[in-house]
Amino acid sequence: EELKLAVTTSFANSGLAEILLPAIAEGTGIDVQLLIVGTGQALKLGEAGDVDAVLVHSRAAEEEFVASGFGTHRREIMYNDFIIVGPTDDPANVGLATLATEAFAHIAGAQAPFVSRGDDSGTHKKELGLWKAAGIEPTGDWYRAVGQGMGAALNTASGMDAYILADRASWLNFGNKGDLTQLFGGDPALFNQYAYIPVNPALHPHVKAVAAERLEVWLTSDRARALIEGYTIEGQQLFVFNAER
Amino acid sequence: MNDILTGMAEALRLILTLDPTLIEISLRSLEVTVSATIIASLISLPLGAWLAINRFRARRFVIAFLNALMGLPPVVVGLLVYVLLSRSGPLGVLGLLFTTSAMIIAQVIIITPIIASISHQAIRELWADYHDLLISLNTTRWQRIKALLWDGRRALLTASLAGFGRAIGEVGAIMIVGGNIDHATRVLTTAIALETGKGNFALALALGFILIALAVVVNLALHLLSKTERSSLW
């Protein structure tokens, strides 16, 4: 049985899917087909009934999606975290900050080049939230809103030696690091919650609600927990399983 | 720079080891693009001929519009096809979204104007030669189109190959309507885009080189078969 699941670029870039999909097929017989798109586009696909479920990380948008009746419910599965990546010589001294907002303030203060996703994705919204929390209105030549997916934005940052907010998984899997390095991470403000939302079968009778439910059961199972928490790159654990039973 | 060399080495390795994933997505690329090229040619070669032999008021506008359609951004085509094929769209019941059929439809839309425009140009010149004769022989419109398509077949092959080239390298539209689903709708170009996003430039370039090699082989094969360059024009 096939099931279409829309996910965001940052999830796809993490490489976790390659571990989970075969296990899902084995455990449930469901062949999950991933559609890797922007957060907005993922929700739009769900809204139109073109996918059976979505797995995204943008809480406000998700809640609105469910409230509008497009999804049946929102089920938190796991989280990873964001980190701040930048040039090795760290001209803005981001490495010395203790809070994410502080790190952002350093960057703004130094007017060091900063690449923003600029695409209304979960990552972008998180970044905007951090600026707001830091009390900074990011404008000027140093602030570059690129409007691209996670990997493409990282490529851009690497090309211009700029700072960027990235999810840890995408960063670790990223092959074009150039002169960039991880400078800041660990602040709980940077946690990145992924949630699973089945598309509402009342709206779209053709969606595979039963399979979507079985997938949800599997995703919240111990088997999933083991795989998710066991997934490491370069010795770092990437995701923390936090589905409630 | 290094990425380019590594990419070439990797391309060689993938080909020499007959990498099964590579073969799968290459075959799918060919399947989609060859289908799209054939369908688009069936539409646009007669259309190009029809435009060449008919004089009508809006002619100049139609041709400019056709030329402009060559510039249809793939993403827009992808969106349009998506909107039509989406479950909530008019053709949603067909369930074609995220299948190779949807990708073929998108590519047909993209390359039809290209093939029509180039073939129109070629047939216009042939029609200038044949005009008086075919009028004098009292041919029907359809007979004229047939004669022009047949006698101009070599130039038309170039037109179709231009369409093939455009389609095989296309990614924006098929990404949206195909979804780049592993083992279902992933083709060379969407795989390249995926690897690029991961920053795996060497692998992305390797796939790119393989794609070019594939296109060279197809072009060379068709030129040899059709003897275009041994033309009796020469």
Place this chain on the structure above:
Amino acid sequence: MNDILTGMAEALRLILTLDPTLIEISLRSLEVTVSATIIASLISLPLGAWLAINRFRARRFVIAFLNALMGLPPVVVGLLVYVLLSRSGPLGVLGLLFTTSAMIIAQVIIITPIIASISHQAIRELWADYHDLLISLNTTRWQRIKALLWDGRRALLTASLAGFGRAIGEVGAIMIVGGNIDHATRVLTTAIALETGKGNFALALALGFILIALAVVVNLALHLLSKTERSSLW
């Protein structure tokens, strides 16, 4: 379906209110693509003519290769240019990455094979007509190329316009080398891709319709200026 209608309305609104962002990115699109088309034409029209008049061993292969290059996936071109222009690349010192210059370079690479291939086709036919005369008149190679380019200028305009069309709708390459930076390298196509990713399909379609309208206007203007369709062929 709804998205298409909303998109059309939105396109109208943006145009009628002379939306400043729209104007900015449209002008940048034109600037980049017109530059790229001019540069690519300067390279590829003589190249097309040169290929048409010269017989050499590898000719058939070169032509097949040129045709195949029409299928260069934009993403691959983007990667190659990125690798060359990046700080650690051989041309890094120029600091061109993420500028409109880099976008122009990428588009030139993409459309040069297209213009060369189409113009080669057109010039081949003209050369078949002129061959004996120009040989008999003892023309130099360069004089032949000049005569063919001049007397074939109408067909060559179509070739350049095909290149223009391809470039104006291009997104994969310029996204990588330009970076889609707001107020710096964002153009119509990259804006479309961005809005698509955001799920703003109506706005994306609106920008797409505007892009097509722009391409139609450019095509129509050039055809009128060059009188192509009032051709004395007719």
Place this chain on the structure above:
Amino acid sequence: MVAPILPLRAENIRVARGGKTLLGPLSLEIAGDGVTIVLGPNGSGKTTLLRALHGLERLRDGEVHWAVPEPETRKLQAFVFQAPILMRRNVVDSIAYPLLLDRMNRGEARDRATDAAEAVGLGGRLSLAAADLSGGEKQKLAIARALVRRPQVLFLDEPCANLDGKSTREIEAILIEARASGTRIVMSTHNVGQARRLADDAVFLFEGKRIDGGPADEFFSNPKTPEARAHLQGDLVP
């Protein structure tokens, strides 16, 4: 049998391009049997007249009427162009093409085309590409292609310009035979000897106007205008 499309009546026709009148105004009737020869110096409008009668020129003024309505007449005429228009096909396929248009089956069309090719002396060139023929052979091909449909009215524009003496006489024989079997011929030529041999009546054009002509015996023995007289003598000077 098909209905006869003659008489053909051209009434006050005029052809102009960019403000310059190339032909006319003139009126003309083509009726009965026979051969009408159009004469006149280079650029006098012979080609333009033949094309106008055949319906290939846009008339600025006047009209061309056939005895039956337009669509019927088209396939009962044929035209041999001054510069042969060759399709990119071999000799036999080129000649068979008009027959295929009439839905004749391919085998029969080729047989008929082969006969027509042999009649004009192209029997040894059947599968050669038309473009590879010699100048004279191209003209022969065009003549065979025009005859193969057995038209009621046959227009020929300098059909023998590139033919050798013997071939010219052979083509003349074919034309005389066609006339005998009822084909009405309208032909331009610069070969005054040929004109005398073939003409039943003549049209003499000068700067786009018909200034002389009439029944052949009268016209050739006693042209009324000095222009026609000079033209007829042009070829005879030793």
Place this chain on the structure above:
Amino acid sequence: MVAPILPLRAENIRVARGGKTLLGPLSLEIAGDGVTIVLGPNGSGKTTLLRALHGLERLRDGEVHWAVPEPETRKLQAFVFQAPILMRRNVVDSIAYPLLLDRMNRGEARDRATDAAEAVGLGGRLSLAAADLSGGEKQKLAIARALVRRPQVLFLDEPCANLDGKSTREIEAILIEARASGTRIVMSTHNVGQARRLADDAVFLFEGKRIDGGPADEFFSNPKTPEARAHLQGDLVP
């Protein structure tokens, strides 16, 4: 003055296509002053011979030698093709084109082209597109274009096929004048009268072979082969 490129010696040349010999093997020398006329039936190889001498045909065997090395000779020859090759330009620009190739300035080239056009009777057509000319006018254009560079050797392939009597005589006068001022002429024609009027010597081709020819008075009064005799009589039959 430029070095004379004559004599031209063709040694055992043969032209073949797809296994079939179109011309030769034959040897030929073109030297001194005068006009060589090439005669022969349609398809006998006249065009092929002229093109081979001018260097336009790939020789299967043999060689063509000029008195001076190749690159020098090229621009001292000119060729008038049987089917005029027209550039997509107007009359005066078409004729001026060879002069522009020699880096003559545009104004002077146009003046010379205008004179050349007037000499062949195209004075009234200067700014007409070459494609719009009548059949005969196109041939005149080609002749003017060939003469304008004042070549040492001029090849003409049926240059008068579509010309009226008067124009034919005018072109002949121009050719006689060119010969008088030192241009060596090699020309094919089906017009036996014209051949007699112009020839200093003759080459008679039959099925690709030179089977007859020689000094004009001898050849025309007393051809040695029955084929040549028949050919020369072809035009004279009343």
